[in-house]
Amino acid sequence: MARQFMKGNDAIILGALAAGCRSYYGYPITPASEIAHAAALHFPALGGVFIQAESEIAAINMVYGTAGMGIRTMTASSSPGFSLKQEGLSYIAGAELPCVVVNIVRGGPGLGNIAPEQADYFQITKGGGHGNYRLVALAPNGAQEMCDLTMLAFDLADKYRTPACIMADGITGQMMEVVDIPEPKTVPYDHTSWCARGDSETRMNLISSIFLEPEDLEQHNLKLDKKYQQITAAETRYEEYRTDDADLIVVAYGVVSRIVYSTIDQAREEGLKVGLLRPITVWPFPSEPIRKLADSAKSFLAVELSTGQMIEDVKLAVEGRCPVHFYGRSGGMVPGGREILEQYRAILAGGTH
Amino acid sequence: MAKVFEKPTSFYSNFERKTAGSKKSTHYCPGCGHGNVHKMIAEALEDLGLAERSVFVSPVGCSVFGYYYFNSGNFQSAHGRAAAVATAVKRTNPDSIVMSYQGDGDLAAIGTAETIHTANRGENITVFFINNAIYGMTGGQMAPTTMIGQRSTTTPGGRTEVDHGNPIKVCEMLATLPAPTFITRVGLGNSKQIMQTRKAIRKALKIQAEGKGYSFVEILAPCPTGWKMDPPDARDHLLSTMEDIFPLGVYKDTSEDVTEDHWKRVSLPFDVNKRHEYLQAMKTPLDLEPVELKQDLNCKFAGFGGQGILTLGLFLAQVGMKAGHQVSWFPAYGPEMRGGTANCSVNICKDRIGAPTVEHPNVLVAMNQPSVEMFEDEVVDGGWVFLDSGICTGTASADRLKVTAIPAAEMADAVGTPKVANVVMLGAICAATGTFEPDYVKDTLRVIVRKKELLEMNLAAFDAGWEFVKNG
Numbered sequence: 001m002a003r004q005f006m007k008g009n010d011a012i013i014l015g016a017l018a019a020g021c022r023s024y025y026g027y028p029i030t031p032a033s034e035i036a037h038a039a040a041l042h043f044p045a046l047g048g049v050f051i052q053a054e055s056e057i058a059a060i061n062m063v064y065g066t067a068g069m070g071i072r073t074m075t076a077s078s079s080p081g082f083s084l085k086q087e088g089l090s091y092i093a094g095a096e097l098p099c100v101v102v103n104i105v106r107g108g109p110g111l112g113n114i115a116p117e118q119a120d121y122f123q124i125t126k127g128g129g130h131g132n133y134r135l136v137a138l139a140p141n142g143a144q145e146m147c148d149l150t151m152l153a154f155d156l157a158d159k160y161r162t163p164a165c166i167m168a169d170g171i172t173g174q175m176m177e178v179v180d181i182p183e184p185k186t187v188p189y190d191h192t193s194w195c196a197r198g199d200s201e202t203r204m205n206l207i208s209s210i211f212l213e214p215e216d217l218e219q220h221n222l223k224l225d226k227k228y229q230q231i232t233a234a235e236t237r238y239e240e241y242r243t244d245d246a247d248l249i250v251v252a253y254g255v256v257s258r259i260v261y262s263t264i265d266q267a268r269e270e271g272l273k274v275g276l277l278r279p280i281t282v283w284p285f286p287s288e289p290i291r292k293l294a295d296s297a298k299s300f301l302a303v304e305l306s307t308g309q310m311i312e313d314v315k316l317a318v319e320g321r322c323p324v325h326f327y328g329r330s331g332g333m334v335p336g337g338r339e340i341l342e343q344y345r346a347i348l349a350g351g352t353h
Numbered sequence: 354m355a356k357v358f359e360k361p362t363s364f365y366s367n368f369e370r371k372t373a374g375s376k377k378s379t380h381y382c383p384g385c386g387h388g389n390v391h392k393m394i395a396e397a398l399e400d401l402g403l404a405e406r407s408v409f410v411s412p413v414g415c416s417v418f419g420y421y422y423f424n425s426g427n428f429q430s431a432h433g434r435a436a437a438v439a440t441a442v443k444r445t446n447p448d449s450i451v452m453s454y455q456g457d458g459d460l461a462a463i464g465t466a467e468t469i470h471t472a473n474r475g476e477n478i479t480v481f482f483i484n485n486a487i488y489g490m491t492g493g494q495m496a497p498t499t500m501i502g503q504r505s506t507t508t509p510g511g512r513t514e515v516d517h518g519n520p521i522k523v524c525e526m527l528a529t530l531p532a533p534t535f536i537t538r539v540g541l542g543n544s545k546q547i548m549q550t551r552k553a554i555r556k557a558l559k560i561q562a563e564g565k566g567y568s569f570v571e572i573l574a575p576c577p578t579g580w581k582m583d584p585p586d587a588r589d590h591l592l593s594t595m596e597d598i599f600p601l602g603v604y605k606d607t608s609e610d611v612t613e614d615h616w617k618r619v620s621l622p623f624d625v626n627k628r629h630e631y632l633q634a635m636k637t638p639l640d641l642e643p644v645e646l647k648q649d650l651n652c653k654f655a656g657f658g659g660q661g662i663l664t665l666g667l668f669l670a671q672v673g674m675k676a677g678h679q680v681s682w683f684p685a686y687g688p689e690m691r692g693g694t695a696n697c698s699v700n701i702c703k704d705r706i707g708a709p710t711v712e713h714p715n716v717l718v719a720m721n722q723p724s725v726e727m728f729e730d731e732v733v734d735g736g737w738v739f740l741d742s743g744i745c746t747g748t749a750s751a752d753r754l755k756v757t758a759i760p761a762a763e764m765a766d767a768v769g770t771p772k773v774a775n776v777v778m779l780g781a782i783c784a785a786t787g788t789f790e791p792d793y794v795k796d797t798l799r800v801i802v803r804k805k806e807l808l809e810m811n812l813a814a815f816d817a818g819w820e821f822v823k824n825g
């Protein structure tokens with residue numbers, strides 16, 4: 001197995017190339033720029049397309065163009081740039097186009113800073129743009145997953161004709177780990193029936209999100225909703241660690257799940273029965289396993305790099321059956337294991353937060 | 354006139370996509386310019402034999418429903434972004450014929466950036482710009498091309514320079530760019546103008562078909578509804594007033610000088626085998642040579658920027674990779690990077706690595722005094738601390754930690770360059786922790802040191818650091 005020691009951001013492009021992504025459109029922003037650098041190097045070398053667009057708005061609309069041709073395409077940015085892409089994403093979801101968008105989340109609101117945060121959770125999982133739509137959102141927590149989940153994102157996007165998002169943070173993007181170089185794939189989807197490529201086979205096709213008549217648009221919304229329900233049923237992904245007998249279930253994703261993971265064994269040594277549930281898809285959210293764990297666990301703790309966003313989904317899943325505590329850092333501050341362990345001790349001693 | 358434009362196959366004869374009204378008539382108002390221009394474009398596509406591979410990108414504006422009419426691949430795009438969509442389609446399939454069709458609000462207000470940059474990149478597409486000096490679709494508001502004195506629903510007293518700015522002249526602006534091949538302004542005021550418009554449309558599409566680059570056709574068009582005029586008055590107004598502000602003519606034409614396919618970009622299918630080879634070639638050239646790990650290393654390396662702190666981390670991590678362990682390297686960035694300091698975290702572990710940020714290191718390398726002070730309290734009891742004794746004044750935790758004070762910079766100087774002080778530290782770490790043997794590390798360095806002219810000095814520096822710890 002050929003291996004490469006590489007940054008998470010670079011691993012995204014490795015996965016994209018293996019998945020058969022043909023074009024990249026993007027605008028520079030820290031801490032996502034390495035993705036554009038890698039794309040600029042590799043896409044043209046393979047005969048693909050790389051354009052440094054004039055803005056994130058232009059980039060997402062270029063993605064709309066290539067995606068409408070039924071050809072794999074992507075863009076990547078970080079929070080402020082991702083905000084600018086929202087109208088475009090809404091169009092892409094409305095027109096049912098497959099593509100991958102990456103958000104290496106940084107500190108906000110506003111210009112904020114370039115340090116890691118997870119405060120774009122609402123924007124990504126609740127639909128930051130207008131209308132009834134969802135982004136399939138995968139949250140890798142290491143370089144290997146940056147590659148693997150990017151490949152998966154392309155497949156899910158094609159399978160459901162919907163935009164898929166990689167939601168990561170500055171740490172996961174900047175750190176280097178060993179990645180197994182994947183085997184490239186031929187794209188197993190043929191979109192000739194609906195796409196518009198500028199050839200005689202697809203001449204009759206229309207890429208559009210406009211439905212002038214309310215009856216038609218309602219039907220379209222219901223169709224999309226059904227698709228989102230199918231995705232929820234079939235594509236929810238998560239990972240559990242020592243949850244079986246846990247009194248306290250910690251829910252954390254992305255880099256935070258790594259920090260929490262490193263505390264679980266330590267907590268157990270102290271006799272604290274703590275387990276970790278890590279959402280791999282933040283949309284669809286793993287509500288069902290959390291609902292089940294609420295039967296046996298005494299309490300939950302959401303740990304996030306935000307002032308409290310994912311916790312709302314944890315609470316919805318727990319349905320008030322046990323307390324859901326919160327511990328978050330924001331602005332680029334990253335919690336250490338020690339402070340997280342303090343939370344476990346306090347909660348299991350009967351304290352609340 | 355009507356006969357000439359009759360039913361090219363690139364124009365649907367029944368408008369089946371229309372949901373309201375007759376499927377035989379367009380949705381445009383009587384006397385509107387859009388329908389005329391549509392037919393001329395369709396006719397040109399047909400006559401030039403381009404219809405089969407054409408893609409029409411509709412904007413948001415009255416022509417949002419361009420796809421009712423064009424028997425071509427169709428995209429309906431977001432307001433102002435038609436040129437970006439067109440760019441991507443053309444780049445992805447350079448054999449397609451791509452048209453972006455936009456009103457003045459779409460092209461010269463909300464989409465100004467896309468307009469300019471698409472032109473500046475010389476995208477091999479054709480842009481049709483319908484300038485009717487008003488926002489038709491949304492109810493007659495001011496457009497970027499609305500003329501001084503012209504009333505609109507948002508300039509009820511007429512547009513003024515001071516309150517609203519002047520009308521934007523897009524052809525004149527774009528003509529300053531080197532890349533565009535053909536930029537022209539035509540009109541629909543009378544039949545002579547319409548003939549010229551027809552010619553311009555053909556020429557623009559032909560330039561694209563020949564791979565000769567970006568072509569832009571601005572068409573002055575009446576909007577009787579927005580202007581609150583009868584169709585005949587609207588035409589008169591176009592001739593009498595609009596033309597003064599927006600003179601007709603060719604603003605740029607280099608089509609004779611540009612060679613065919615000069616602006617045609619390459620886009621190749623992504624062959625799996627080619628990708629396989631390409632990706633395999635990206636591999637880190639270190640074959641696995643397993644070495645047992647006596648103990649996990651959780652390292653923090655810190656110092657001034659330029660002391661090779663990040664590289665020290667990369668070297669050690671790659672040694673760990675070759676040995677078959679879990680490894681991570683994380684450079685501090687953002688709020689931690691203040692005052693010209695650098696630090697990185699490296700984990701080399703038997704099992705899955707938790708936090709990539711090392712909170713409590715068992716190995717600390719501090720190449721300046723602020724780094725000692727910032728991290729010494731975080732080091733676990735009995736952990737190793739390596740500090741450059743020529744730069745740092747010392748540690749307050751010597752009783753708790755295994756401290757090696759080593760004049761790394763001086764020793765590096767002695768082997769030829771202060772740049773390899775970091776590798777002196779690497780030698781010291783390996784010797785003190787007993788993790789990796791000298792030959793193993795030096796073999797790794799032979800592969801991963803990029804600056805080959807520094808390789809011998811790196812190897813000597815490693816030996817020096819190792820010897821210092823082993824033999825004092």
Ligand SMILES: Cc1ncc(C[n+]2csc(CCOP(=O)(O)OP(=O)(O)O)c2C)c(N)n1
Pocket residue numbers: 413414415416432455456457458459460483485487488489490491496
């Ligand atoms: C983001 C966004 N902002 C505003 C609108 C509303 N809008 C639709 S068309 C239009 C202006 C159209 O004017 P123009 O481009 O001149 O085309 P015309 O209708 O005159 O042909 C506006 C502002 C929109 N659809 N999307």
Ligand code: SF4
Pocket residue numbers: 380381382384385386387415485489490575576577578579
């Ligand atoms: S409002 Fe103006 S531009 Fe729109 S269809 Fe009517 S005449 Fe044409």
